Amino acid sequence: MSTRIKRVNMAKPEYETSETVVFWDMDNCPLPNGYDPCLLAPRIDTELEDLGYDGPLMIVAAGNLYGIPNEFLRALSSTGVLIRHCIRGLYSMVIEYLDSRTSQSPMTLMLITTDSSLLDSVVCQIYKGVYVGYNLLLAHPPFYEIEDPHHRSLVYVGAEWLWTRYSLLKVSGFEEETRGLVDIGGFQKFSCESCHVDSFRNFADFIEHCETSELHQALREREWEREKAEREKAEREREWEREKAEKAEKAEREKAEREREWEKAEKAEREKAEKAREEKAEVEKAEREKADEVEKVEREKAEREKAEKEKAEKEKANNLEIGDEGGESSFEQMNLKEFEEDSNEERKKQMMDLRKNFMEQMNVAEEE
Numbered sequence: 346m347s348t349r350i351k352r353v354n355m356a357k358p359e360y361e362t363s364e365t366v367v368f369w370d371m372d373n374c375p376l377p378n379g380y381d382p383c384l385l386a387p388r389i390d391t392e393l394e395d396l397g398y399d400g401p402l403m404i405v406a407a408g409n410l411y412g413i414p415n416e417f418l419r420a421l422s423s424t425g426v427l428i429r430h431c432i433r434g435l436y437s438m439v440i441e442y443l444d445s446r447t448s449q450s451p452m453t454l455m456l457i458t459t460d461s462s463l464l465d466s467v468v469c470q471i472y473k474g475v476y477v478g479y480n481l482l483l484a485h486p487p488f489y490e491i492e493d494p495h496h497r498s499l500v501y502v503g504a505e506w507l508w509t510r511y512s513l514l515k516v517s518g519f520e521e522e523t524r525g526l527v528d529i530g531g532f533q534k535f536s537c538e539s540c541h542v543d544s545f546r547n548f549a550d551f552i553e554h555c556e557t558s559e560l561h562q563a564l565r566e567r568e569w570e571r572e573k574a575e576r577e578k579a580e581r582e583r584e585w586e587r588e589k590a591e592k593a594e595k596a597e598r599e600k601a602e603r604e605r606e607w608e609k610a611e612k613a614e615r616e617k618a619e620k621a622r623e624e625k626a627e628v629e630k631a632e633r634e635k636a637d638e639v640e641k642v643e644r645e646k647a648e649r650e651k652a653e654k655e656k657a658e659k660e661k662a663n664n665l666e667i668g669d670e671g672g673e674s675s676f677e678q679m680n681l682k683e684f685e686e687d688s689n690e691e692r693k694k695q696m697m698d699l700r701k702n703f704m705e706q707m708n709v710a711e712e713e
């Protein structure tokens with residue numbers, strides 16, 4: 346937030362003695378807290394004088410006056426500031442004033458407002474030459490920064506201040522005096538723009554009108570209704586927010602609960618699967634052991650059978666050797682011719698079979 350004084354130029358010669366009209370929008374440019382309303386007019390007066398504006402000066406303070414203490418308005422009025430009650434902003438009042446002005450003599454117009462439509466409108470009319478001879482001065486609070494480039498760059502702006510204690514509202518420390526404010530263009534000291542009434546004899550008359558007239562009563566009641574509706578709306582919104590927060594919290598809780606349930610179910614599932622795996626492993630182990638047992642038994646049986654067979658063969662071979670005792674140990678060495686020439690056919694066949702059998706046995710033994 347900038348607190349610097351913005352563009353400030355000395356008055357051009359044609360504006361040094363011409364009149365200056367200031368419109369202060371009390372609604373959107375309120376005085377800083379605690380700022381003495383009696384200081385406002387002298388402050389603006391001094392600031393303008395320092396820049397060379399020495400002509401007649403009129404300051405109009407306008408806005409919705411509901412809620413503004415009477416003492417504040419009285420103090421303001423006592424310094425020569427004109428008071429205007431208008432509940433829908435300054436736009437129509439300012440435009441009406443400028444439209445009604447027929448003279449094209451030089452004039453300085455100072456606008457203290459953040460009303461963009463008013464600023465745009467004035468700048469456009471000056472740019473288009475509808476309003477002639479105007480020197481524009483501007484002031485606004487620091488939070489109101491007009492986008493750049495803006496319409497106002499189309500026209501010459503004599504000076505621009507921030508509406509702060511450090512800029513236009515700075516307190517000089519010594520007593521500032523006004524040149525004596527004037528009414529320019531038939532402006533009355535007090536006026537009610539809402540009722541189009543400006544024939545008030547004095548401040549008390551004006552305040553009485555604002556506080557008692559039927560229209561103002563109606564407006565005030567409408568204002569109360571509006572405030573009440575806003576309070577109720579705010580209350581409803583708070584209630585709604587609360588319900589929303591509660592719902593969100595409940596949903597969160599339920600979600601967490603569901604997640605816990607899922608985790609529990611998953612864990613049970615995992616344990617079940619683990620148990621099934623263990624059971625299966627046990628069954629497989631038992632089957633493996635059984636198979637090993639069977640294999641072992643079969644192996645032993647085969648070994649036994651083999652051993653028995655070998656034993657039987659050995660005995661058979663031994664028997665053969667015993668039957669051959671006293672002669673040559675092998676049929677090979679027997680004279681084959683003797684067998685073949687044997688006239689006893691019965692014995693010859695027996696011997697030949699025996700020999701054949703022996704040879705086969707020998708062959709089996711060799712293979713092993």
Ligand SMILES: [Zn+2]
Pocket residue numbers: 537538539540541542554555558560561
């Ligand atoms: Zn009124």
